[in-house]
Amino acid sequence: MHDTRRRWMEFAIEAVIQVLGISTIGIVLLIFAFLLREGLPVFFQVPLTNFLDVRWYPTFGMFGVLPLLLGSAFVTFTAIAIALPLGVATAVFVREVAPNWAREILKPLIEVLAGIPSVVLGFFGMTFIAPRVREILGAPTGLTAFTGALVLAYMSLPTIISVAEDALDAVPKSYRDAGLAIGATQWQTIWRVVVPAARSGIVTAVMLGMGRAIGETMAVMMVTGNAARMPLTLDSFFRPVRTMTATIAAEMGEVAKGSVHYRALFAIGILLFVVTFFINLTAARAIFTKRRRGGLR
C-alpha cells in the first residue's frame, strides 16, 4: 500500500522533470511565434522595398533597416577584431604560461567583468571613455562606433577567454609532451601544436563572443551616439552609428501598440533572433562533440 503510493509519487516527479526538460524547446518556439505574430503583419502593411532602403525615419513611414543592420555588423566586427587577438592571447597565457598566482588573480577578475551589468559599462563608456575619445580625435562627439566597439570588445572578452581556455584545456597533455620532446620550445609548441589542435573550440569562442556582441543593447545604445546612417566610409569608425538592438530599445517605449512602427520594431527582433540563431547553431556544433561524466573516463 505504502509502496504503491511512493511509486506513484516517483512517477509523477519524473514526469514533471521530463516535461520541464522538454519545455525548453517549447519556450524557443513560443518566443519565435510571438515575434512572428507581432512582427510579420508589417510586411503586409509596408512594401518590402521600403525595408531594404537606406533610410530609417519611422515618423515619415520610412523603415529602411539597412543602416541598422550594417551598424550592428560594423560595431560587432570591429569589436571582434579587438577582442579576438586579446582574448586568445589571454586564454593562452592563462592556460599555458601564467604562474599559479597570476592565474588566481586573472580568472576571478575576468569573471567579474562578465558580471558587470551592461548599463554600468555603458555609463562608464559615456562618462569616462567618450570624453577621452573626443579629446584625442578632436571630434564633435566621443559617442562613436569605435567607442561602442571598444566597450563591446570587453563585454565579449569573458566569453571568448573562457571558451577558448576550455578548448586549450581539452588538448591532451601528450600533444604538448610530444612537441617538447622533438626539441621545440614551449612557445613553438603552443602555436604549432596546441592552438591548432584547439582550433574548432577557439572558433566556437569567437562565434559566441560575436553573438554576445551583436545582441548587446544598453551599453551600445549609451555610447554609440545612435545616428541611423550607413557606415560605409573609413571615417565611420569615429562617427555615431546605430544598431538594431539600440533602435528597438530606444523606440519601443514611445510607439503605439499595434502601429506599423511597433510591428517594424518586432520585425527587427525577428531579424536579430534569426541572426543569433545561426551564429549559435554554428557555435553549438563544437559544444556537442565533447560530453563526459565525472569518475568514469
Next chain:
Amino acid sequence: MSRQQVQRIGFALLALAAVTVVLPILLVIGNIVVRGLAAINWEFLTTMPKNGMKAGGIFPALVGTLLLTLGTAVVCIPMGVGGAIYLSEYARDTWLTRAVRLAIVNLAGIPSIVYGLFGLGLFVLFLQFGTSILAGSLTLAIMTLPVIISTSEEALRAVPMEFRTVSFSLGGTRWQGIRNIVLPQALPGIITGIILGLLRAAGETAPILFTVAAFYLPRLPRSPFDQTMALPYHLYVISTQVPGMPKHIQYGTALVLLAVVLSMNIVATLIRSYFRRRRQW
C-alpha cells in the same frame, strides 16, 4: 634572435595582453567606487527620489530590483534545476535530447532585448499582465533559465557514476538515488550556478524596459501587478534621459548596482572554492 629569446618576448606579449584585459576592469570598478562613494549614505539607500530624481535616494529602485530578482528566482530555480536533472539523469541520446540541447544553446544566445520584446508580446499584452513585476520577473526568469540549466547540469554530471550505481545496488530507485545522493553532492555547484544566473538578471536592463520598469515612481509597489523602478533602468534613465542630473547621484547609483552584483559574484565564487576544496572525489 635565438628561439629562447623569441619565446621570452612572446610570453611577455601574452602577459601584456592579459594585463590589457584586466586593467580596464580595475579601472571601471575603481572609478565608480571612488566617485560613487561620496553619494552613499543611509539616506541615499532608504529614501524616495525627490525633485525629478535630482535629489533624494534610490530606495524604490533598490526594492524593485530585489523584488524582481526574487520573482525571477521563484520561477527559474525549479524550472532550471528540473531541466538539468532531466538532461543529466534521464535523457538518453535521442533526437529529442539533442533538440533540447539545441534549444538551450539558442536560449542562451538570444539577445536580451529580444527577450524584452517577447515579454511585451506574451506577458504584458497577450496575457494582459500589464507592465508589472509579474511580467518582468517571468521575462527575466526565461532569460536566466539556460544559465541555470547548463551550470546545474554540469554540477550533476560531475558527480561520479559510481555514486548512482551504489545507490541502485542498495535497492534504491532512480529518483531516490538522485534525491538522496546526487542532488546533495551537486548542490554547491547548483547554488553557484543559480547565483550567477540571478546576478545577471539583477543587472539586466533591456528585458525590463517594456515589461516592468517605471521611469519615475516614488513609492513602493503594492502587488505583483504594479510597475516598479529598478536599479539598472534607473541608472540608464538618470544618465541619459534627465538633463542636469547631479553627477554624484549617477555615480552613487552605479556603485550600488555594481555592489549588489559583485557581492553576489563573490558569494558564488566563495561557495564554489570552499566546496571544491572539501570535496572527497
